Structure formats: structure tokens, C-alpha cells
Amino acid sequence: MSEQTTVPVKLGDRSYDILIGAGLIERAGQEIAGRTGAGRVAIVTDENVAALHLQRLADSLKAGGIESTPVLVAPGEKSKGFATLETVTNAILAARLERGDIVIAFGGGVIGDLAGFAASIARRGMGFVQIPTSLLAQVDSSVGGKTGINTAHGKNLVGAFYQPQLVLADTDVLDTLSPREFRAGYAEVAKYGLIDRPDFFAWLETNWQGIFTGGPERTRAIAVSCQSKADVVARDERETGDRALLNLGHTFGHALETATHYDSARLVHGEGVAIGMVLAHQFSVRMNLASADDAARVEAHLRQVGLPVSIGDIPGALPPAEALMEYIAQDKKVTRGALTFILTRGIGRSFIARDVPPSAVLSFLQEKHPK
């Protein structure tokens, strides 16, 4: 039999399990019926995932006695907006689902965020199950209950904290993901090692190939990642403190995403995070917090798996360091002249630094990104 791992997310009466393993789509009907008792579901998915995997999921649900209505949206970040939210929410209502019925998010992080938000507002809260299909969604966005959409004022500025009742991470479904999207998700896997699991990072350095090829290492890496995120979320569900550690690499990363106008041909989120994590380690070296050896190890590993690791790795022209600094300041809001940053004392020793002088960040960026 295929290996399957369960990661429990402990959030009081909102607790739930993440099941991780091969062939879970085929067992989805049985797991959902057994654990939720639902008789009807809406499957929110995007056209890419639908073409590759929807039929198998619908068949599995049917075999479990569950009637399903598919709700398709266009792939890509543009679907995470008010217009699609309205369409999806109306489609859920049109399917005549009741409060106890279930909305399934079947796709990457875009679908998880969008469908989860729709599930939270339709009838003031329907049942919700995540079946994440991208590596990023399996190790990051499907865990923790943040759902939402983007607006003209910024990404993820509108949404709800809404926990699913169950997460099914089918490790086989990742085989159809493009290598580039897989690598982007891998950046978030490595992040958990860099935050506070040095042994996991060391294990990744040795075992990363099994993750990419779909060996048992894949299940293990996803399970450790989910456990890491679940631990942080259990400590700080609504992001008032510790949860900020999950932003390691994201401050620089977001600035680079802004600088490339979220053009996925040039940079996808996980790539920005990879570069951002390398920069965060290098900046920590500059601040005399971490050793240059540790920063070099991070850079070497991420480069080895095929991720970009420096600003120069991004194709096309970029605005100057001063502009990147501007994006960072907008993103983080400078509080009384100081920035809050995730810095590190070495691999697996990240911390929240609340007093980073913007001038130090700027001169670091000027050096890393000379005009």
C-alpha cells in the first residue's frame, strides 16, 4: 500500500487533519464522506487542473455517494478578485448547497484562497475541504486558514480566516505540475528548514531529488512542511505575532514581485521567495548576525535545485535599488524609522527583528543590485 501521513492541525473546535500521500484523489470520496457526512459538494477548480484531474475526483466522490457540481474559473492570479468571487459564490448558491454541504478547493493557491473565501461567505459559512494540487498549495497556502482575494490596493487585502475541515494532499497530482511551478513550491519547503528546523534543511540538501522525482521523500517533505506551518499557526492563528516568521524571504521577495509587475513569465512567487531568502541570509551576515558559510549553504542549495538566487537571475530590466527600497517601505510600513524584518542567526535560527534601519537595507540592496 502507498504510504500516507496525517498531520493534525490543532485549533480547538476548528481542528482538522491534513492527509498526505499517493492516490488520495482516488480515496477522496471515501475520506470526505466518512469524515464530514456531506452528501453534496461544489468543486471549485481552474481549467488546467480540471482538464487533468477533475474527472477522477468527481468519480471518486460519486463512488463515496457524494453528488458534485464543478465550478470552473480561469487559471491564474487574475481570478483572485471580486468579479470571480461573485461568480463562484453565486455558483455555489445555484448548486443549492446547504450550510452543512461542502465547497472543495481543487487547485493551486489561487483556487484555495478564492474558494475558501467563497465558502466562508456563502450562507455565512459552508463546509470547506482543501485538495491542493500545486506543491506551494500543499505545503503553504492550504494550511492555516488564510483565504482571500486581491484588490487594486494590494494582494490578499480582502478575505477571511477560515479553516477547512480536511485537507487532502495527493502527492501524485504534483506529477503534472510544471517543473518551474514545482521548484517555486520547493522554495517554501526549504523555508521551513531555514526558519527553525536546521536538521530538515540538512535532510533536504541530501534528499531533494527524491522530492522532485516523487519518491517517499516527497510525502515526508510535505508532511514536515505542513507540520511546521501548523505549529506556527496553532501558536498564532490570526497573525498577531510569531506567524510573521513565515514571511522569511518574503519582504525582499514581494519587492521583486512588485518590481516585475507580478509578471509570471519573469518571476513567480516562490522564485521571489528563493531570492529573498538568500538576500535575508546575506543581509544577516552583513548585520553580523549569521556566518557567511550559512548564507553560502542556502544559496548553493537553492541554486542546485534550479531556483534563482540573486537579483541578477531575474530576466529583463529592474528598477534601481532605491525603488526596491520604496516597495519594501510601502509593504511593511516604516514604524518610527525602523523596519520589521525576518532575519537569522544561521540556518534554522530565524527571528523577527523589529528595529532594522532602512538605510542599512538600502545600502545592502545598492550593492546587490548595482545600476
Next chain:
Amino acid sequence: MSEQTTVPVKLGDRSYDILIGAGLIERAGQEIAGRTGAGRVAIVTDENVAALHLQRLADSLKAGGIESTPVLVAPGEKSKGFATLETVTNAILAARLERGDIVIAFGGGVIGDLAGFAASIARRGMGFVQIPTSLLAQVDSSVGGKTGINTAHGKNLVGAFYQPQLVLADTDVLDTLSPREFRAGYAEVAKYGLIDRPDFFAWLETNWQGIFTGGPERTRAIAVSCQSKADVVARDERETGDRALLNLGHTFGHALETATHYDSARLVHGEGVAIGMVLAHQFSVRMNLASADDAARVEAHLRQVGLPVSIGDIPGALPPAEALMEYIAQDKKVTRGALTFILTRGIGRSFIARDVPPSAVLSFLQEKHPK
């Protein structure tokens, strides 16, 4: 000094106070600053309420050291939809409010439902204060945390349970409400007496004029109403049981609102509820549950204050009893051939009846609304 009453709503870590009294708008800045520490707010309001009262509120906030940004929407139920939700949410973000800042709902039930929902989703949950300005909003919609919008699939089908941090019910602000809207709100006041407070209903029969003219009876009636609703909500925040009692008169009422296409020139919500409560009592008499004297008392009192009390009181043509029955069945979903209804054993003795035969309701309606 003016009389002021506090009704605490006890919902664990979501508990809050409802302050009721004259001149509260003038004290809003002080109360909000003192109780929430907010420095910035957005005031969501409709054009009617803005023209009459916005300046006073903005001045009061300013005097309390709070900077406010007004967000105006068109008056009326049409503003409770996705389009206005998006506009209002974006306006809140454009005002650069942070998570700890506050959205104030300043208006009737439409504004409370809309602004509360926007507050719940902007930045995944902002601070929220209700300053209800219609009697209906003061005694009903501002209490209990239900927020939301309408869709093509039905009223209030999309939204969130989201509790305010404070409710300020200024009894003076009701002086500018049209007599018809005031009476409509009064129907909900009477409802609390009819649900489980027979003494309150008797007190209303004697003291109703003071409520309409703005005597101290007004504050008392609003306080008892808020307390009644708060008690029910504390027992059943998410409407899985008891909270259904608040629907007394609403099953018939909604059918009449549907039959008049929600045309407020013909019938507003509270008028539908008034007729519905009379019908619920008469139907309970028919089912040998209540005495004819009690039903007559209800009818006499609501007629005395100027509310419609029978289907015949609605101007214009109505569809036949069979169609009304159809609306009821759609609204309530007939479960295995039986309807759930709020019926009564007499004044102040309402209960949830789960096994009402649709045929009995139909023949009752045929008699009350002959072709």
C-alpha cells in the same frame, strides 16, 4: 443629564456593550476613543442619514481625537449587493485604515449589514462599531452579528457572523425617521414581547405613545428589545437552534414581501412582520394552541399603533393563497412533508414547531386571503 442604559452582549471574547440613550452621537467620539483606542475610522452611511446627521458624528469623532473618512452609498436595499460591497471595501482600504482601525456603520439595517460585512473582510477583519439610526436597526439588525448582502438567489445569502466592538443607539436620531419606518421598527419591538416577555407586551400596550414621541419609554423599549435579542444570541450565536424564535411572524412576512416584490411603496419589512405576527397568532388559535383573545390583543395593539394587520391591508393585488404557500415552502424548505414554524401558546409563549402540516397552513391562508 440624559438617561443612558447599557446592555451587555455576552459572547465570550467577542462580548460588547450596547449603549442606549439621548445624545449619543454627540458622545460618540469620546465613547469610541475611550473604549477602542482607535485613531482612524471610516463612516459608512447612506445619503439620507449623511444629509441629516453625518456632520454631527464627524465633529464628535474629531473632538474625541479620531480622524474619519465618510463612505457614502445610495439609500435602500439595492445597496446590499456585491457591487456596493466592493466599492465600500475598496473605500475602506483607500482610506488606509489598518486592522486595528474601525469601520462605523452609521444608518439603518442596510448600512449595518453592508458595512459590517465589509469590515469583516477588509484586511480579514477590521474593528467595527454600529451606530444604528433606524428603530429596526437599533432593536434588531445591529444586535447579534449577522452581516451580509443579497444575491439573485435570495436575501442575506452571502455574509459573515461578525460582532461589533460597540453599539451606540442614539434615541434622538430616530426623530428624523419617517413615521412609517418608525412603526415598521416597532413591529420588531412588539415581537420580543410576543416571543417570551408577556409583561413587556402588556407594558407596550400602555406605554407605546411615549416610545413614538421620544419619552424615556423609548430608551426603555429599545433596551428591553436589545436585551431580548442579546439573550437569544448568547444562547445560539450561529443560529443552530433557539435563535429561530426571532423569526416569529417572519415566515408569513417574507412570503408577503416576496408577493409584493419587495416594493417598499406597498410593504416594508416590519409591516410584513406585523401582519405575519397576527397571522401566526391566528394560525396558532386554529391549531388549538392559543386563545382567540390573545390573537385579538395582538391584532388590536398593532392596529392601534398604525401597522397593517391583515393581508387585506396591503395595497394592490396579491397572488392567490396557493402562490403565498409556494413562497413559504421555498423559504423554509419542506422537510419530509412538514414545515418548521414559530407558533405560540399565547402572548409571550412562542415556540419552534417542527411538524406543521403544509395543508393546514394552506387552508388557513385560503381563508385569510380569499380570491
